[in-house]
Amino acid sequence: NAGVTQTPKFRVLKTGQSMTLLCAQDMNHEYMYWYRQDPGMGLRLIHYSVGEGTTAKGEVPDGYNVSRLKKQNFLLGLESAAPSQTSVYFCASSYGEGSYNEQFFGPGTRLTVL
Amino acid sequence: AQKVTQAQTEISVVEKEDVTLDCVYETRDTTYYLFWYKQPPSGELVFLIRRNSFDEQNEISGRYSWNFQKSTSSFNFTITASQVVDSAVYFCALTSWAGTALIFGKGTTLSVSS
Numbered sequence: 001n002a003g004v005t006q007t008p009k010f011r012v013l014k015t016g017q018s019m020t021l022l023c024a025q026d027m028n029h030e031y032m033y034w035y036r037q038d039p040g041m042g043l044r045l046i047h048y049s050v051g052e053g054t055t056a057k058g059e060v061p062d063g064y065n066v067s068r069l070k071k072q073n074f075l076l077g078l079e080s081a082a083p084s085q086t087s088v089y090f091c092a093s094s095y096g097e098g099s100y101n102e103q104f105f106g107p108g109t110r111l112t113v114l
Numbered sequence: 115a116q117k118v119t120q121a122q123t124e125i126s127v128v129e130k131e132d133v134t135l136d137c138v139y140e141t142r143d144t145t146y147y148l149f150w151y152k153q154p155p156s157g158e159l160v161f162l163i164r165r166n167s168f169d170e171q172n173e174i175s176g177r178y179s180w181n182f183q184k185s186t187s188s189f190n191f192t193i194t195a196s197q198v199v200d201s202a203v204y205f206c207a208l209t210s211w212a213g214t215a216l217i218f219g220k221g222t223t224l225s226v227s228s
Binding site: 059 | 118123146147149151157158159161164166205209210211214215216218219220221
């Protein structure tokens with residue numbers, strides 16, 4: 001099993017450009033999450049999904065959109081990138097219901113917005 | 115609101131020293147779960163432990179031990195006889211039974227020198 005994978009690993013954007021980050025998991029997990037990690041801030045939840053076709057906002061959703069068209073994939077989109085979105089993005093997934101289950105994290109995507 | 119505080123931003127020790135990482139949490143829920151994750155220099159997040167609010171027994175796993183005290187809302191992590199490979203950022207996290215995502219502390223950076 002590959003676990004949780006993220007594509008791409010690194011990306012540099014110019015302000016105003018758009019991009020999509022792909023997260024894929026092969027563990028048949030229901031729950032999937034997108035976090036961002038900034039220096040000294042820990043991880044903060046952007047959006048999450050409790051199942052195929054459902055998404056919800058987390059703590060810092062502004063400037064991002066998500067889609068969960070297939071159970072195994074969770075996409076994070078930036079429509080018009082801003083320097084404030086420079087961060088490391090982590091995707092995670094968990095089995096069962098509720099965030100109290102162990103979350104399995106992807107390797108992260110380092111995004112720089114110039 | 116839920117909150118996790120890791121007051122120690124950085125800790126430096128010499129190999130073989132014992133070190134304790136502090137975690138203090140706030141929640142109004144009676145059923146909640148606490149986690150510790152390790153983030154080595156390679157960047158991935160590694161699950162270490164989960165503890166639910168009804169289980170106050172201390173946990174020991176090799177050189178790692180955890181002390182959960184509801185009376186002080188703390189879930190501290192001790193590494194005995196630290197090694198260079200323990201150098202990492204350690205995150206404490208909290209969620210409730212009905213929660214949708216983990217609330218992370220800001221992390222403690224542990225540096226172990228030889």
